Amino acid sequence: MFGQVEKEPGTLLCLMHVSSEDPDVVWMCECFADEAAFERAVSLVHAEVTKRLRELCVAGTEAYRLGLVAGKGLPRRLGTTRVPTVRRRRPRFRRG
Numbered sequence: 533m534f535g536q537v538e539k540e541p542g543t544l545l546c547l548m549h550v551s552s553e554d555p556d557v558v559w560m561c562e563c564f565a566d567e568a569a570f571e572r573a574v575s576l577v578h579a580e581v582t583k584r585l586r587e588l589c590v591a592g593t594e595a596y597r598l599g600l601v602a603g604k605g606l607p608r609r610l611g612t613t614r615v616p617t618v619r620r621r622r623p624r625f626r627r628g
Contacts, residue, residue, distance in 0.1 A: 537562075542569020545605075563600065 537546045545563035564570040 540569070540573055542566060543573055544569075563603075 537543055542565040543562065544565055545561065547559075547561045549559040549561070551557035551559070562573065564573060
């Protein structure tokens with residue numbers, strides 16, 4: 533999955549976190565340069581990866597679209613142009 537993400541133009545950030553309270557809960561956080569980059573990320577290739585991940589999930593996934601207000605480590609130009617789209621998912625995976 534991350535090999536594909538590295539090739540996606542406009543994907544500025546893609547992070548995977550595992551909950552310290554429940555190792556079956558995984559958070560994905562993605563930040564895109566603009567709406568076009570977001571649309572590319574949810575293309576057929578990304579949809580196939582998401583489909584495979586959902587097959588592993590117990591409770592499905594939740595997606596949230598957020599507007600970035602501030603942050604560290606992203607290109608400064610984002611603060612003066614369009615606010616990037618941030619998408620977070622919270623899948624809960626089956627054990628074993």
